[in-house]
Amino acid sequence: MTPEGLLPDKLLERIRSRAAGYDRRNAFFHEDLQELAEAGYLKLFVPASDGGAGLGLEAAAQCQRRLATAAPATALAINMHLVWTGVAHVLAARGDHSLAFVLTEAAQGEIFAFGNSEAGNDSVLFDSRTFATPEQDGAYSFTGTKIFTSLSPAWTRLGIFGKDAAARDGAGELVHGFITRETSGYRILDDWDTLGMRASQSATTVLDGVTVPADRIFRKLPVGPNADPLIFAIFACFESLLAAVYTGLGERALTVGVETAKRRTSFKNSGRSYAQDPDIRWKVADAAMAMDNLYPSSGPSLPTSTPWPTMGPNGSPNWWA
Structure with a gap:
């Protein structure tokens, strides 16, 4: 596909x-x-x-x-x-x-969201400011605040983690699990109003003793960096997919830049298109070459949806054909 x-x-x-x-x-x-x-x-x-x-x-x-x-x-x-x-x-x-x-x-149609980010936690996945307290039968309760919880109005499954500070002889243990929309003990704040990203509704989620049953606890890891496959998988997927989004954003910005330059005209140059302005042409060419650096050398350069120059009669790129 x-x-x-x-x-x-x-x-x-x-x-x-x-x-x-x-x-x-x-x-x-x-x-x-x-x-x-x-x-x-x-x-x-x-x-x-x-x-x-x-x-x-x-x-x-x-x-x-x-x-x-x-x-x-x-x-x-x-x-x-x-x-x-x-x-x-x-x-x-x-x-x-x-x-x-x-x-x-x-x-089956469930929607998963990522509830790991915490304000002030620059250890990311290697420590947590959320408290994970063991309960009976292998369950844990979580108390803390998660930020940037995208899909807040729609998720049905939320992945969270926190620290059981008493585990591993006091060295601490990071506990990962999932809650469902129906789980009690959490609140979603109405605090998202971020220009350009408003649709994501990445609101703050407050965990107030929310319980994750034993069958939804899927990892317990030591505090600090480690080579567990879960850590590799999260970083690999998160960073790759994030980079993909911003690559697409750059492609669209380049497309819009070319379209706008073609559409707008110069007052001082008798109505000539801005596409004929050498400074604007240089900036678009610079942006296109920067985008071209993002793509694997084994594949095509810019996608067909993005303007890519044809060659002019003098052998130089023609960005505006």
Whole structure:
């Protein structure tokens, strides 16, 4: 399945047409999410045998790149669902099926969100300011505050982690688990109003003794850096998909720049198109070459949706053909 197959032009244009309105109203992308779910987009990593697209990380990144050309905030929020399903995929490919239930539930329509980020925690995954307190039968209760919880209005599964400071003889242990939308003990704050990213609705989530049952605790790791496959999988998926979104954003910015330069005219130069201004041509060429550095050398250069120069009669690039 290609990015164009999963995100046909008509769907992409509908998503693009709504992006500015979401941001203007500080509204969540409900319509985008519904259409993407109906198109099977939330099942990129779900095996084809379970009704998904069966893609790997590289192909999923190309899909996200394409989506970001239409609606960056939508793409960033969808990233959080894809991070968890991608982590499950990456682990399974290495023989670790501890998150097999993530792919199973994604196939059933559940939406996963990423509830790990904490204000002031520059240790990221290697420590936590959230308290994880062991309870009976292997369950844990979590108390703390998570920020940038994208998909806040829509997630049905939220991945969280916290620290059991008394574990490992006082060295501490990081405990990872999932809660559901129906779990009690959490609050979502109405505190998201970020220009250009409003549609993601990445609100703060307050955990106030929320309990994760034993069967939803999927990792216990020592505090500090470690080589557990979960850590590799989270960073691999998060960073790759994030880079894909901003690559798509750059592609769209270049396209809009060319279109705008062609459309606008100069008062002082008798109505000539700004596309004929040498300074503007230089800036567009510089941006295009910067974008070209992002792509693998084994593949094509800029995608067909982005203007790429034809050669002029003197052998120099013609950016405006």
